[in-house]
Amino acid sequence: MNVAVVIPDTSLETRARRVAAVAARQADAVDARACFPREAVDTMIAERLLGIQIPVSLGGEGAGFAEIAEVCSILGQACAASAMVFAMHHIKLSSLVEHGLESPWHTQFMRRIAAEQLLLGSATTEGGIGGNLRNSICAAEVAGGICRLEKDATVISYGDHADAILITSRAHADAVSTDQVMTVFLKDQYTLEKTHVWDTLGMRGTCSDGFLFRGVAPAEQIFPKPFAEIAAQSMLAASHLLWSGVWYGIAADAVARAQAFVRAAARKTPGTTPPGALRLAEVSTMLQTVRSNIVAGLKAYEEAKADPERLSSMGFSVAMNNVKLCSSETILAIVNHAMLICGIMGYKNGTPFSLGRHLRDVHSAQLMISNDRILSNVASMLLVHKLDNSLLG
Amino acid sequence: MNETIRGLLVKFGNLPVSVDQLQDDSDLYTAGLSSFASVQVMLGIEEAFDVEFPDTMLNRRSFASIAAIEGCVRLLTDREAA
Numbered sequence: 001m002n003v004a005v006v007i008p009d010t011s012l013e014t015r016a017r018r019v020a021a022v023a024a025r026q027a028d029a030v031d032a033r034a035c036f037p038r039e040a041v042d043t044m045i046a047e048r049l050l051g052i053q054i055p056v057s058l059g060g061e062g063a064g065f066a067e068i069a070e071v072c073s074i075l076g077q078a079c080a081a082s083a084m085v086f087a088m089h090h091i092k093l094s095s096l097v098e099h100g101l102e103s104p105w106h107t108q109f110m111r112r113i114a115a116e117q118l119l120l121g122s123a124t125t126e127g128g129i130g131g132n133l134r135n136s137i138c139a140a141e142v143a144g145g146i147c148r149l150e151k152d153a154t155v156i157s158y159g160d161h162a163d164a165i166l167i168t169s170r171a172h173a174d175a176v177s178t179d180q181v182m183t184v185f186l187k188d189q190y191t192l193e194k195t196h197v198w199d200t201l202g203m204r205g206t207c208s209d210g211f212l213f214r215g216v217a218p219a220e221q222i223f224p225k226p227f228a229e230i231a232a233q234s235m236l237a238a239s240h241l242l243w244s245g246v247w248y249g250i251a252a253d254a255v256a257r258a259q260a261f262v263r264a265a266a267r268k269t270p271g272t273t274p275p276g277a278l279r280l281a282e283v284s285t286m287l288q289t290v291r292s293n294i295v296a297g298l299k300a301y302e303e304a305k306a307d308p309e310r311l312s313s314m315g316f317s318v319a320m321n322n323v324k325l326c327s328s329e330t331i332l333a334i335v336n337h338a339m340l341i342c343g344i345m346g347y348k349n350g351t352p353f354s355l356g357r358h359l360r361d362v363h364s365a366q367l368m369i370s371n372d373r374i375l376s377n378v379a380s381m382l383l384v385h386k387l388d389n390s391l392l393g
Numbered sequence: 394m395n396e397t398i399r400g401l402l403v404k405f406g407n408l409p410v411s412v413d414q415l416q417d418d419s420d421l422y423t424a425g426l427s428s429f430a431s432v433q434v435m436l437g438i439e440e441a442f443d444v445e446f447p448d449t450m451l452n453r454r455s456f457a458s459i460a461a462i463e464g465c466v467r468l469l470t471d472r473e474a475a
Contacts, residue, residue: 134427176409176425228422232453314451380432384439385451 015047016071020078027079030205040082051114059114066298069245076249080361081205087242092120092166098234105220121162127152135177139170147219157208180227190215202360233311237301240324244294251331254358258338276341283337297323314385328365405433417460444469
């Protein structure tokens with residue numbers, strides 16, 4: 001029997017584009033019904049995108065933040081919710097890759113993620129902490145090698161759909177609120193009781209419901225490092241860079257729609273420049289600013305990555321915070337500009353130039369870790385940290 | 394120097410525990426030192442010892458314990474004197 005052998009295109013970009021095609025088809029329905037983008041995530045699994053960050057020696061592909069941010073952007077151009085699920089999974093995975101290699105349990109878990117394409121969720125927010133994830137009220141109870149934890153988690157994105165949850169808590173019952181640890185709980189080691197339903201303006205498909213989390217797991221599943229170090233050395237950069245990748249994707253798609261609108265008008269009236277053309281030129285500079293800012297952030301991370309001290313320095317923290325502030329604010333202006341270009345065709349749903357979903361989705365950016373909180377952190381650091389005035393850094 | 398640093402930690406550290414109970418090598422972050430409070434303590438130290446923290450010292454390790462802070466200040470005051 002002759003079997004035709006088809007060698008699939010295995011470049012990361014091509015695989016991401018195949019997922020994006022599925023995500024784009026379901027984006028409006030996911031948004032309208034606020035449902036989890038199941039088909040897009042199933043395609044990510046089929047394309048084995050959930051394990052790409054894991055080192056090759058553990059069955060992954062050793063992809064860096066730049067490659068992952070590019071995938072976030074490709075998916076963001078298709079469906080913001082799918083892209084955000086992918087980004088949040090990889091933010092949690094970065095904690096494992098950067099801080100779990102010295103622990104046999106976490107290393108073995110990474111092998112499992114790569115082999116079984118497990119989806120990781122996150123539970124860092126808690127009722128009563130006022131949005132500051134570097135504080136916890138709940139505490140891990142460790143006795144006889146077993147860790148028990150109950151947390152009023154006001155947001156667990158795609159909590160119902162995750163295969164494991166990485167959750168923060170105080171290190172023990174007597175620990176101060178900032179003395180935190182992070183623990184991995186597998187799906188069969190916890191229960192979730194829904195307390196809040198995610199019915200929001202945008203990013204509706206992330207299904208970031210609130211839950212009362214109750215878990216019991218072997219204590220070896222607690223990360224061997226304090227959460228403060230994990231947060232400073234990998235989560236800060238991963239969150240701001242990968243979120244920014246998603247946001248750039250949404251903005252880039254809005255601009256692509258605006259450009260298609262202007263070009264369609266130009267083709268109908270050759271010889272005259274359509275009214276939106278100047279605005280398109282204007283918005284292209286804003287998009288370029290966002291892209292350059294993210295690329296510079298990715299470069300800064302690559303350079304600092306090998307040095308934990310540099311990663312936890314104020315200069316690095318200011319730089320990453322500024323990436324987030326710039327991209328989350330500028331994308332709002334970009335989508336608004338695109339709307340001005342497309343006019344009523346952008347305002348209406350169901351046209352090739354519709355921008356309502358984009359506009360609602362980008363509004364989440366300045367709230368996922370409030371920009372006001374980030375600004376006040378930067379403000380505090382700038383009291384001692386002197387800004388680097390060199391052009392190339 | 395140790396006394397002055399402890400005094401600044403009492404004044405600006407906003408710690409949930411008494412500074413007297415802390416050993417020189419106790420982890421200040423575990424004791425509850427927030428990043429905001431650590432900046433306030435840094436400013437107090439800059440003023441008290443008339444030094445300026447270079448960016449290479451603005452990381453978690455420099456403020457991880459009273460002994461670490463003392464080490465940084467000593468390095469900076471020695472540098473000034475040299």
